[in-house]
Amino acid sequence: MKFIKIEDCYKVYKNGVTATAGLNLEIAKGEFVFIIGATGCGKSTLIKMLYREEKPTKGKVIVGGIDVAKLRNSKVYKLRRKLGIVFQDFKLLPKLTVYDNVAFPLNSMGAKKSEVKARVVKALELVGLKEKIRSYPNELSAGMQQRVCIARAMVNGPKLLICDEPTGNLDPETSKEIMNVLDGINKELGTTIVMVTHDKDIVNRMKKRVVLLENGVLVSDELKGKYKAHESI
Amino acid sequence: MKAFRILLRSINDGLRSIFRNFSLSTASILCSTITLILVAVAMVLSANVDNFTKKIEDDMTIVVFLDSKATSEEVEIIRNKIDNIANVDEDETIYKTKAEVKMEMQNESAIFNTVMGDWDEETNPLKDTFQLKVKDIEQINETAKEIENIDKVSTVRYGEGLVEKMVGAFKWIERIAYGAVLALILVTIFLIINTIKLTIFSRQREISIMRLVGASNFVIKTPFIIEGMFLGLIGSIIPVLVVLFGYTTLYDMTHGYLFSPIIQLIKPTPFIYYTSAILVVIAMIVGMIGSARAARKYLKV
Ligand SMILES: Nc1ncnc2c1ncn2[C@@H]1O[C@H](COP(=O)(O)OP(=O)(O)OP(=O)(O)O)[C@@H](O)[C@H]1O
Ligand SMILES: [Mg+2]
Numbered sequence: 001m002k003f004i005k006i007e008d009c010y011k012v013y014k015n016g017v018t019a020t021a022g023l024n025l026e027i028a029k030g031e032f033v034f035i036i037g038a039t040g041c042g043k044s045t046l047i048k049m050l051y052r053e054e055k056p057t058k059g060k061v062i063v064g065g066i067d068v069a070k071l072r073n074s075k076v077y078k079l080r081r082k083l084g085i086v087f088q089d090f091k092l093l094p095k096l097t098v099y100d101n102v103a104f105p106l107n108s109m110g111a112k113k114s115e116v117k118a119r120v121v122k123a124l125e126l127v128g129l130k131e132k133i134r135s136y137p138n139e140l141s142a143g144m145q146q147r148v149c150i151a152r153a154m155v156n157g158p159k160l161l162i163c164d165e166p167t168g169n170l171d172p173e174t175s176k177e178i179m180n181v182l183d184g185i186n187k188e189l190g191t192t193i194v195m196v197t198h199d200k201d202i203v204n205r206m207k208k209r210v211v212l213l214e215n216g217v218l219v220s221d222e223l224k225g226k227y228k229a230h231e232s233i
Numbered sequence: 234m235k236a237f238r239i240l241l242r243s244i245n246d247g248l249r250s251i252f253r254n255f256s257l258s259t260a261s262i263l264c265s266t267i268t269l270i271l272v273a274v275a276m277v278l279s280a281n282v283d284n285f286t287k288k289i290e291d292d293m294t295i296v297v298f299l300d301s302k303a304t305s306e307e308v309e310i311i312r313n314k315i316d317n318i319a320n321v322d323e324d325e326t327i328y329k330t331k332a333e334v335k336m337e338m339q340n341e342s343a344i345f346n347t348v349m350g351d352w353d354e355e356t357n358p359l360k361d362t363f364q365l366k367v368k369d370i371e372q373i374n375e376t377a378k379e380i381e382n383i384d385k386v387s388t389v390r391y392g393e394g395l396v397e398k399m400v401g402a403f404k405w406i407e408r409i410a411y412g413a414v415l416a417l418i419l420v421t422i423f424l425i426i427n428t429i430k431l432t433i434f435s436r437q438r439e440i441s442i443m444r445l446v447g448a449s450n451f452v453i454k455t456p457f458i459i460e461g462m463f464l465g466l467i468g469s470i471i472p473v474l475v476v477l478f479g480y481t482t483l484y485d486m487t488h489g490y491l492f493s494p495i496i497q498l499i500k501p502t503p504f505i506y507y508t509s510a511i512l513v514v515i516a517m518i519v520g521m522i523g524s525a526r527a528a529r530k531y532l533k534v
Contacts, residue, residue, distance in 0.1 A: 051445075080447035091442050105446035107242065108453075110235035152446065 001065075002026040003160070003192055004050065009059035011045050011216075019045035021216040022059070027194065029159065032186045034203050035196045036227060037213035043196040046213070047162050050194065051085055052076050064159060081109070083160040084153025088168040090145045092137040092152075098124070099133045102151045109156075123151040127181050143174035150181060154191070161185065163195040167202065175202060203227040239452055247459035250432045251467075257431055258464060261424040265468030265519065268417040269512055273472045275410035276508055277480055282403040285496050286370065289400060293370060293391060295377055297363040300385040301331075307385055308361065314383050315363060320376045325366040331359040360387065371401045399496075418519055425464055425523025426530075429457050433531045440532065454528045461524025462517050469516035473509045480505050 004027040011020045019042040027033055035043045048054040049061045052068045061068040066079050092101050100107075102123055106116045124130045127147035137145055146166060153161055163182070167175035179202055186193050197203060203210060203226065210225025211218060220228065251258045297315065299308060308328070316323040329337070335357055339346040352358075367373050377389045433440070443453055481501045490497050 074450050076444070077447045077449045080445065085445055091438075091445070093439055093442065104442070105448075108239075108443050108446065108448035110239040110242075110452070112234075112238070156447070 003029040003031075003064060004194070005060065005062040006046075006049075007060040007062075009049070009061055010057045011042070011049065011054060012057045019216055020049075020056075020213075023213075023216065023218055025211065025218060025221070027192060029192055030186070030190045032183070032193045032206070032208040033195070034206070034208055034210045034225070035194065035213065036198070036203060036210060039198075041213045042216040043213055044164055045216075047164055047194060047196055050160075050162055051083060052079050081105075081156060082158055083162060084150075084156065084158040086146070086149050086153050086161065086163040086166045088165040090137070090149045092145060092148060094137050096136075097133070098129065098135050098137070098140070098148050101137065101148055102155050104152060105156055119155050119157075120151075123155040124148075126154055126185065127151045141174070142170055143177055146170065146174075146178055147181060150178075150185075154185060154189075158191065160192045160194070163193065165196055165198065167197065167199055172201065175199060179206065200227040239455065243452075243455040243459050246456035247463055250436075250456065250460050251463055254428065254431055254435065257428045261421070261428045261464050262468045264424045265421045265465055265516060266471050268414070268421045268519075269469050269472035269516055270475055271410075271417055272414050272515060273476045273508065273512055275407070275414045276511065277476065278403075278410055279407045280504065280508070281499055282400075282407050284499050286400045286403070288497060289370065291366075293366070293373065295365050295367065295373070295380065295389060295391040297365065297380055297389050298360040298387045299362065300387055301360055303361070303385045311383055311385060312363065315365060315380060318376060318379055320367045320369055320372045322366045322368050327364045329362050329364065331357050331361050334359050334362060371404070418515075421468075421519055422523040422526070425461050425520055426527045428464060429461055429524045429527035430531050432460060433457065433527065454532060457528045457532070458521055458524045461520040461522075461527070463520070464523075465516035465518070465520025466513070468520075469513050472512055472516075476508050476512065477505050480508075 004025070006023055006025040009020055009023040010018070012018050023042075023046065025046075035046060037043055045054060049056055049068060050063055052071055056069050059069075063079065064082050066082075068079065071079060093104065096104065099120055102120045103116050106119060111119075121130065121133075124133060127150050129144060129147050129151065132140060132144060132148075137148065140148065146169075150161075150166075161182070166182070167178055170178060182193055182195070183206065185191050207224045209221070209223050210227070212220040212228050297311075299311065303311070312326070312328065315321055316326060332354065335349055335352060338359075339349050349357075367376050373391060377391055380386060381389045440453060484498055484501050487498065489500075
């Protein structure tokens with residue numbers, strides 16, 4: 001069975017907007033998948049359903065054996081602990097050091113201090129930021145902040161890393177560095193990565209699986225794909 | 234172990250949050266302080282009123298004098314009629330013949346003893362009596378009248394009229410105090426809800442990130458519940474001191490009774506310790522109710 005399985009998935013928001021309309025998608029363990037498409041086509045909605053920020057209105061979304069639609073609010077944390085999420089706006093806590101930001105998920109699970117330390121150091125090594133462990137987020141460049149965010153997402157050793165435009169706020173050079181970090185995580189740890197992006201250069205250079213959405217449906221799905229925009233349709 | 238670590242973190246978070254929203258925390262702490270002082274006053278008052286009304290009720294006896302011509306069958310009928318009055322405590326009704334009354338009085342005083350010494354069954358001017366107790370002292374007047382209406386009953390006498398009026402007044406004060414306390418507790422809960430609401434709003438970002446990284450509802454909620462509990466707890470410090478020292482001082486100054494020796498105060502130990510413990514528990518519960526309500530409403534967990 002595939003790690004992620006989306007079957008005939010519809011998402012209609014309360015205001016009547018249909019964000020996904022009969023989406024089918026399967027992703028295997030260890031894959032690196034780009035989700036692309038014009039703005040408003042439902043990319044964020046799709047990945048929000050993967051981490052149960054939204055529930056599908058109809059159809060199935062299964063992540064690592066968990067049926068997202070059937071997951072109760074009080075049990076959402078069980079899913080979230082199995083995956084890491086990286087955002088365009090980092091979502092770091094400004095009053096906490098890099099160490100405490102990365103340790104945040106472990107601390108809120110009540111992990112042991114010694115274990116927290118070991119894992120945080122490992123996660124920061126993974127993103128190459130060990131020397132900034134005592135800094136505060138506002139003392140770091142945008143690229144470094146994003147690496148902290150990735151470290152936080154990886155600190156719990158998830159099988160899946162979800163990224164919504166992780167390079168959206170970064171210049172091309174920094175974006176490249178971030179992509180190298182993500183590629184490393186995918187290759188070395190075998191972590192499945194699902195990444196939404198608008199960045200044509202990144203998609204074209206990485207030569208990964210590319211899924212194109214349009215008006216909430218999947219219109220193309222290619223291994224080693226290229227960035228396609230509206231002109232292809 | 235894991236739950237313990239989470240709890241420690243929650244206590245830390247909760248306490249820090251009290252200082253972060255200092256002015257609002259102070260407001261709700263002050264409000265619970267005032268409320269709890271009033272709760273304490275009401276508790277002390279009602280415990281004392283309870284205590285001495287019980288004592289007065291125990292002492293307060295209705296004495297029923299029977300007609301000297303009443304036959305023993307008639308006495309039995311009267312007894313049934315008296316015991317059938319709802320406010321009469323049947324188990325306490327005592328029948329005494331005039332001879333028994335005479336003996337009792339002779340035993341009590343030497344003067345009576347000499348005066349009554351040569352009364353015999355015929356010359357004894359005393360009367361057979363019933364001595365009885367009422368259940369509700371506030372109704373004693375009505376009960377006395379009811380008994381007086383029974384056939385072959387001559388006069389009914391009972392204790393001082395002032396005392397039972399006072400008991401009635403105190404019971405009213407007690408009721409009003411309870412009403413006020415209830416209202417104040419509601420106000421305090423409301424203030425604590427608002428304090429916690431503000432904390433929740435000020436930590437919205439942190440909470441949403443906690444959710445995203447897989448914190449359970451328990452972990453998210455507990456710091457706020459603990460914060461509310463501490464607000465109540467801090468608010469109970471002054472009221473507890475008031476009870477501990479205030480009541481002891483009052484007791485010493487009044488020598489243990491109010492107005493007249495009939496109205497005895499409860500001895501300070503262990504009374505003040507029980508009362509303080511109850512206050513602390515009420516404070517924590519009020520704090521927790523407030524914060525739990527706020528968490529349910531504003532955390533959406
Ligand atoms: N919470 C919401 N409530 C109502 N409508 C929403 C909500 N979130 C998204 N939408 C709508 O659903 C549609 C898909 O939105 P979504 O955020 O998935 O697009 P996207 O592909 O991520 O766009 P972008 O590339 O701009 O991030 C849009 O029309 C959007 O307005
Ligand atoms: Mg989006």
